[in-house]
Amino acid sequence: EKYILLVNPKLSYCFSLCYHHMSEILDKIGWASAVAQGLQKPITSALKMQNSEHILYLLTDRTGGLKKHGLVIGLLKMGWKNLYLFDKAGKCVQKNTLCVLDFYVHESMQRQGCGNILFEHMLQDMNVKAHQLAIDKPSQKFLCFLNKHYGLNQIVPQNFFESM
Numbered sequence: 001e002k003y004i005l006l007v008n009p010k011l012s013y014c015f016s017l018c019y020h021h022m023s024e025i026l027d028k029i030g031w032a033s034a035v036a037q038g039l040q041k042p043i044t045s046a047l048k049m050q051n052s053e054h055i056l057y058l059l060t061d062r063t064g065g066l067k068k069h070g071l072v073i074g075l076l077k078m079g080w081k082n083l084y085l086f087d088k089a090g091k092c093v094q095k096n097t098l099c100v101l102d103f104y105v106h107e108s109m110q111r112q113g114c115g116n117i118l119f120e121h122m123l124q125d126m127n128v129k130a131h132q133l134a135i136d137k138p139s140q141k142f143l144c145f146l147n148k149h150y151g152l153n154q155i156v157p158q159n160f161f162e163s164m
Helices: 013-017 019-037 046-050 114-126 140-150
Strands: 002-007 055-061 071-086 092-105
Touching (some): 019 046, 019 071, 019 092, 055 114, 071 114, 092 114
Antiparallel strands (some): 002 055, 055 071, 071 092
């Protein structure tokens, strides 16, 4: 059985009661996400969640794991960011945008619909459409996911230039 757990540390009484256990889970899944994306450090951790307004959706298997106490098999972190975005014509606009900040499903659970369950739940919960979201440096896997499930295949890349 798979369930979605919404984690908002600012509002979650459970998070404060079982912080040590929750932080261990968040740190482990955050590292797994970072490794899968080839990152040097995790985007998601308990400390980063505690000090943010971000919302974290966790997909759990309540009967999974060695002791059958349950497993976290996926995460989806969302947040609002004030971004400068380029439209298809190259015009730059400033916009407070809902962003996909981290998205990960454990490798053993991929290609079984888990990512779609997680993403669909978030879309319904936040009352948004997939094309309305900004995504920071999406992986090729994530782009394929968006194309397969939402027909999104024409991204508008954002170019950032370093000063010389």
